[in-house]
Amino acid sequence: MVAFFEMVGGQALAFIGFALAVGLCCIGSAKGTGMVGEAATGVLSETPEHFTKCMILQALPGTQGLYGLAAGFFGLFTLGFFSGSPAQLTVGDGMAILFACVPIMLGGLLSAIAQGRVAAASVSAIVAKKPDDYMKGVIMCGIVEFYAILSLVGTILMLMYAL
Amino acid sequence: MAIVKMKRLRLLALRPEREKLLRALQSLGCVEIREPAIDLSDPEWEGLAKPEAAGLEKAREQSLLLNGALDVLRRYAPAKDGLFTPLPQATEAQLFEDRAYADGLKAAGQVLEAEQALAAKAAERAKLQTQKASLEPWSSLDVPLDEEGTATVPVHFCSVPVKTSFAALEAAVGQATELAQLIRAGSDRELQYFLLICHHSALGSCNEAMRPFSASRVTLRGWTGTAAENIALLDNRIAALEREAEQARAGITALGGKRDLLRRCVDRASQEISREENKLRLIDTDAAFLMDGWLPAENQGQLEKMLGGFNCAWEIAEPTKDEYPEVPIKLKNNPVTAPFTAITEMYAMPAYDTVDPNPLMAPFFILFFGFMMNDIGYGVLMVLGTAFFLAKAKPKGGMKNMMSMFFMCGISSIFWGCLTGSFFGDFLAKLFELTGASVPGYHDAAGAFVWFWKPLFTPINDTITVMIGSMILGVIQVFVGMAVSVEEKFRHGNPLDAVTQEIAWYCILIGTALAIGGPMIPGAPTALGTVGLVVLVLGVVLLPVGSVLRSKSALGAITWLWDAYQGISGYFSDILSYLRLMALMMAGSIIASVFNTLGSVFGLVPFIIVAIIGNTLNLVLNLLGCYVHTMRLQCLEFFGRFYQDGGKAFRPLAVETKYVDILKEEH
Numbered sequence: 001m002v003a004f005f006e007m008v009g010g011q012a013l014a015f016i017g018f019a020l021a022v023g024l025c026c027i028g029s030a031k032g033t034g035m036v037g038e039a040a041t042g043v044l045s046e047t048p049e050h051f052t053k054c055m056i057l058q059a060l061p062g063t064q065g066l067y068g069l070a071a072g073f074f075g076l077f078t079l080g081f082f083s084g085s086p087a088q089l090t091v092g093d094g095m096a097i098l099f100a101c102v103p104i105m106l107g108g109l110l111s112a113i114a115q116g117r118v119a120a121a122s123v124s125a126i127v128a129k130k131p132d133d134y135m136k137g138v139i140m141c142g143i144v145e146f147y148a149i150l151s152l153v154g155t156i157l158m159l160m161y162a163l
Numbered sequence: 164m165a166i167v168k169m170k171r172l173r174l175l176a177l178r179p180e181r182e183k184l185l186r187a188l189q190s191l192g193c194v195e196i197r198e199p200a201i202d203l204s205d206p207e208w209e210g211l212a213k214p215e216a217a218g219l220e221k222a223r224e225q226s227l228l229l230n231g232a233l234d235v236l237r238r239y240a241p242a243k244d245g246l247f248t249p250l251p252q253a254t255e256a257q258l259f260e261d262r263a264y265a266d267g268l269k270a271a272g273q274v275l276e277a278e279q280a281l282a283a284k285a286a287e288r289a290k291l292q293t294q295k296a297s298l299e300p301w302s303s304l305d306v307p308l309d310e311e312g313t314a315t316v317p318v319h320f321c322s323v324p325v326k327t328s329f330a331a332l333e334a335a336v337g338q339a340t341e342l343a344q345l346i347r348a349g350s351d352r353e354l355q356y357f358l359l360i361c362h363h364s365a366l367g368s369c370n371e372a373m374r375p376f377s378a379s380r381v382t383l384r385g386w387t388g389t390a391a392e393n394i395a396l397l398d399n400r401i402a403a404l405e406r407e408a409e410q411a412r413a414g415i416t417a418l419g420g421k422r423d424l425l426r427r428c429v430d431r432a433s434q435e436i437s438r439e440e441n442k443l444r445l446i447d448t449d450a451a452f453l454m455d456g457w458l459p460a461e462n463q464g465q466l467e468k469m470l471g472g473f474n475c476a477w478e479i480a481e482p483t484k485d486e487y488p489e490v491p492i493k494l495k496n497n498p499v500t501a502p503f504t505a506i507t508e509m510y511a512m513p514a515y516d517t518v519d520p521n522p523l524m525a526p527f528f529i530l531f532f533g534f535m536m537n538d539i540g541y542g543v544l545m546v547l548g549t550a551f552f553l554a555k556a557k558p559k560g561g562m563k564n565m566m567s568m569f570f571m572c573g574i575s576s577i578f579w580g581c582l583t584g585s586f587f588g589d590f591l592a593k594l595f596e597l598t599g600a601s602v603p604g605y606h607d608a609a610g611a612f613v614w615f616w617k618p619l620f621t622p623i624n625d626t627i628t629v630m631i632g633s634m635i636l637g638v639i640q641v642f643v644g645m646a647v648s649v650e651e652k653f654r655h656g657n658p659l660d661a662v663t664q665e666i667a668w669y670c671i672l673i674g675t676a677l678a679i680g681g682p683m684i685p686g687a688p689t690a691l692g693t694v695g696l697v698v699l700v701l702g703v704v705l706l707p708v709g710s711v712l713r714s715k716s717a718l719g720a721i722t723w724l725w726d727a728y729q730g731i732s733g734y735f736s737d738i739l740s741y742l743r744l745m746a747l748m749m750a751g752s753i754i755a756s757v758f759n760t761l762g763s764v765f766g767l768v769p770f771i772i773v774a775i776i777g778n779t780l781n782l783v784l785n786l787l788g789c790y791v792h793t794m795r796l797q798c799l800e801f802f803g804r805f806y807q808d809g810g811k812a813f814r815p816l817a818v819e820t821k822y823v824d825i826l827k828e829e830h
């Protein structure tokens with residue numbers, strides 16, 4: 001086991017973390033925005049003038065993908081990959097970085113899907129029936145957004161202290 | 164700065180004057196009409212009735228007509244209102260001008276009529292096009308469509324599915340009889356069409372041969388002449404219809420000039436609707452009517468002066484304690500706190516004779532928003548954007564409140580941004596690093612520019628400070644909420660409750676903090692810890708005393724444990740909830756700095772582009788996040804400490820418009 005990890009190396013472990021952070025968050029955002037987009041097409045076929053409202057709601061679950069990228073990028077940057085002299089990582093360092101990425105991996109993935117549900121429901125219920133109240137739908141989505149933010153802050157804090 | 168004092172109005176007036184009186188009340192806009200608590204089915208009240216609803220129905224019909232016409236214009240002649248176009252202005256007299264209203268209704272009729280004509284033309288055109296499509300496969304045949312052949316050799320128009328091989332069909336028929344001929348005409352998406360010329364004696368065997376190919380007869384009843392001739396005729400008619408439709412459309416577009424009139428009439432119609440709806444809350448006798456309602460005490464003089472011009476009798480009285488739950492709530496605030504009424508209204512109206520939470524909440528709202536945003540660049544954008552919108556579009560109502568609120572929050576963001584030295588995150592530091600500019604100011608240990616002065620703290624480097632700071636802000640807000648509750652309890656004559664609840668908790672919380680924290684402060688007198696312990700014990704004693712006194716039985720001795728558990732977990736989770744201040748502050752800074760770094764890796768130009776896009780995105784996300792979370796802290800953690808909801812908003816009969824801005828005239 002130990003030999004296996006030593007063969008893999010700390011850097012590769014860190015890369016698994018960054019890769020999953022970016023990838024899973026993007027999957028979540030794709031699912032979330034996709035759900036809202038589907039709901040929006042139904043509303044837009046009847047009332048095309050609500051396009052902007054639908055688009056704002058659709059964009060909301062898209063932020064998790066961005067958070068994932070921010071976390072991955074932050075990690076690569078602090079490891080010095082952009083300045084050309086990446087830090088040498090032990091297996092322990094690599095593990096720490098991999099685990100530091102767990103909050104945004106899971107938080108981003110799941111919160112984007114949950115937020116997509118809220119936004120899709122807001123589109124088909126609020127925008128379709130009471131378009132003037134659509135900000136309330138946005139606020140509901142904002143509540144879910146908070147947990148993606150917490151995940152990102154958690155990951156970044158850990159990355160800062162892991163190195 | 165408070166909940167407005169209300170008075171109850173009871174009014175008896177004569178029916179012939181009713182319309183005029185209601186109009187005058189609507190113009191005054193300070194009376195909410197309620198249904199009197201009279202049960203009309205009670206025989207004691209025999210002879211009383213409700214006014215007729217005919218007027219309301221008429222007003223609703225007119226409103227439907229006008230709105231329908233506006234909808235049509237929106238589709239055919241879209242308005243060019245920009246985001247920053249202020250609403251047109253009108254006086255009340257102009258709004259209620261009967262001739263303009265009649266003109267508007269006429270114009271609406273014209274618009275809808277033109278739209279119906281257009282729809283009829285479109286339907287006719289669609290019908291002709293279907294006919295044309297059904298003839299198209301026959302167009303290559305030079306045979307009249309009503310051709311029946313002769314008695315011995317009849318002609319039939321037939322079809323087979325498109326998948327069928329026509330050659331196979333021909334071969335099958337050829338095998339069955341020599342007295343038949345098939346002429347293929349053409350096909351559409353589903354069928355291929357052909358002419359069957361067949362001697363009547365061979366018809367049976369011919370049909371037999373065609374059956375496996377699922378051939379069927381096509382009826383072309385009603386057509387004369389060849390398909391090509393008919394198609395040409397149809398084309399002409401379609402073209403004519405298109406021209407007519409174009410004209411009808413141009414006609415509607417030309418009516419686009421009536422939009423302003425229509426909009427004003429829509430507004431007028433909604434005034435009629437609201438007046439008629441209010442009329443239905445009156446109670447009629449043969450000659451008079453009774454009105455029951457509420458008005459703000461400050462408007463009493465104004466109302467009495469107006470009523471003096473009518474033959475009526477009225478009584479205006481202070482509400483009794485029993486009536487408090489019914490009193491409608493109007494909040495009165497100064498320009499700084501007024502924008503926050505929208506938030507209180509969204510949450511719930513306070514009960515009558517309690518505190519208006521707005522003035523208490525507004526400073527915290529602004530402070531917390533800025534704390535989470537904490538960026539000079541974002542703050543400046545907010546201030547400039549909202550100021551521009553307020554000056555240019557002159558919005559009213561909810562929009563104005565929203566903009567004023569973000570204006571103030573923007574100032575607060577600039578203030579906190581100055582403390583943390585953040586301008587679009589670390590934009591300037593990255594810029595100077597890339598350009599190699601040497602700028603005087605505060606530099607970090609490695610000699611890199613940080614900010615023009617030494618930041619008091621930064622969210623990324625001083626995480627623990629920010630965390631403690633957030634919780635201190637939380638403790639302050641929770642304590643203020645408790646203080647308000649204490650004041651309210653004293654005012655309503657429940658000092659015992661105040662002492663055994665809020666004051667006991669003050670003792671427990673402050674005592675604990677002193678007892679634990681006191682000895683940790685270097686150089687503090689050792690007595691501090693002892694004082695804390697004494698205060699803590701005092702609080703712990705007060706708590707069960709209150710529970711026993713309130714429940715007036717020994718059972719209180721048990722329930723206080725539950726109270727204590729609830730209190731501890733409540734205060735603990737409430738104060739921890741303020742950690743969101745730290746989380747949002749950090750997230751904003753981190754995302755800004757990630758974007759600023761992202762571009763800077765590739766050089767100056769990519770840096771500027773990525774920073775602009777990324778910071779715009781971050782600003783929008785932060786606006787949403789900061790707004791939602793500062794609101795949450797107000798509504799849950801703060802209001803929860805003292806707020807008594809349950810009031811209904813004051814909805815007077817008034818002139819409320821959507822498309823025009825009413826200029827107030829002196830009455």
